[in-house]
Amino acid sequence: MEMKEVPEPEMRSPHDVLICMKAVGVCGSDIHYYLTGHIGNQVVNYPFTVGHEGAGLVEAVGPQVTRVKPGDKVAIDPAMPCGVCDQCRAGRSHTCRNMKFLGTPGQAAGCLSEYVVMPESSLFPLKPDSSYEGGAFSEPLSIGVYAVRLSKGVKGKRIAILGSGPIGMSVLLSSLAYGAETVYMTDKIDERLALAEKSGAAWTGNPDRENVVQEILQQEPVGMDLVFECCGQQEAVNQAVQLLKPGGKMMIIGIPEFDEWHFPVDDFRHKEIAVQNVRRQLNSVQEALDLIESGRVNIAPLITHRYSFEETREAYELVAGYRDGVMKAMIHF
Numbered sequence: 001m002e003m004k005e006v007p008e009p010e011m012r013s014p015h016d017v018l019i020c021m022k023a024v025g026v027c028g029s030d031i032h033y034y035l036t037g038h039i040g041n042q043v044v045n046y047p048f049t050v051g052h053e054g055a056g057l058v059e060a061v062g063p064q065v066t067r068v069k070p071g072d073k074v075a076i077d078p079a080m081p082c083g084v085c086d087q088c089r090a091g092r093s094h095t096c097r098n099m100k101f102l103g104t105p106g107q108a109a110g111c112l113s114e115y116v117v118m119p120e121s122s123l124f125p126l127k128p129d130s131s132y133e134g135g136a137f138s139e140p141l142s143i144g145v146y147a148v149r150l151s152k153g154v155k156g157k158r159i160a161i162l163g164s165g166p167i168g169m170s171v172l173l174s175s176l177a178y179g180a181e182t183v184y185m186t187d188k189i190d191e192r193l194a195l196a197e198k199s200g201a202a203w204t205g206n207p208d209r210e211n212v213v214q215e216i217l218q219q220e221p222v223g224m225d226l227v228f229e230c231c232g233q234q235e236a237v238n239q240a241v242q243l244l245k246p247g248g249k250m251m252i253i254g255i256p257e258f259d260e261w262h263f264p265v266d267d268f269r270h271k272e273i274a275v276q277n278v279r280r281q282l283n284s285v286q287e288a289l290d291l292i293e294s295g296r297v298n299i300a301p302l303i304t305h306r307y308s309f310e311e312t313r314e315a316y317e318l319v320a321g322y323r324d325g326v327m328k329a330m331i332h333f
Contacts, residue, residue, distance in 0.1 A: 004047065008115050011117050012117075017118055017120050018059045021054055025166075031320050049109040050103040052104075073126040077142075082096055082097070093282065124289055127293055133303050137302065142284040143170055143253065145291070147171055147278045149284070154179065154226065160186070160224045161228045162239060164204070171228045174297070188207060193205070198301065203219065217243065224244050226249050229254050232257065249274045249276060250274070250275045251278055253278040304324075307330070308331070309332070
């Protein structure tokens with residue numbers, strides 16, 4: 001990773017907005033690119049700018065922009081769907097066939113840059129007293145909000161979240177905000193488990209030290225209504241199958257580093273377990289911002305490390321090595 005001077009981005013569409021970046025979160029998918037150079041068939045062609053969790057200050061707007069104005073604080077939705085393909089017309093803009101997504105090779109350069117240009121449709125105004133960090137964190141939180149909605153609701157349900165990183169915590173905060181009865185969480189990093197407990201998880205466990213399936217089922221012998229897989233690990237999928245009650249639902253959000261999932265057929269079939277993949281988020285950014293700005297969720301404890309733009313590589317090394325109990329590292333400009 002290196003810093004480079006590049007020309008300031010140009011506004012080419014009347015709906016474009018020039019943004020001075022203020023905060024960018026380091027995401028697990030950024031780390032996938034940093035460590036391996038690819039996610040699936042999305043391969044980095046160096047040099048390539050990453051970063052997609054961002055918030056900034058509007059510097060200039062195109063002549064047809066109406067959503068924001070210069071001086072506005074904005075959160076950025078990194079997705080730029082085409083709006084005309086069959087998926088967009090069907091209300092599934094998050095699976096747009098011509099998607100451009102910030103920090104994705106072959107689609108769009110990321111926002112880990114002093115200035116970026118975005119279409120106004122990807123921008124969400126922040127309240128004047130809202131933090132740029134909250135704006136940046138609305139991106140992962142929107143995934144948690146969408147996952148909860150896609151699960152057909154968590155109100156009154158007993159759920160397990162396997163993986164207590166930023167996405168797992170986003171699912172936790174969303175689940176509690178929308179009425180989940182009890183939430184069990186697992187992770188292999190003790191600092192994350194401690195933060196999960198402080199944030200409302202009823203029970204936490206480390207699968208490296210204990211049989212988390214046995215421990216949870218001792219408290220919930222009927223099994224879980226929902227299990228959210230948030231770490232991209234095969235062992236978590238196996239645990240989810242064991243934890244779910246017959247007719248339960250597995251929500252897969254984690255991005256694995258391998259190419260194929262495997263399911264234990266006997267329990268999987270006999271329990272008639274439903275599986276739902278979660279692809280980013282759909283129409284959930286404003287909902288996530290509302291949760292943050294209303295105080296219904298508190299994301300402040302999740303921002304555990306802060307770095308200057310010049311210290312970006314240090315931030316990436318920290319997150320890549322899961323060092324110092326990191327939950328979310330934030331880059332400030």
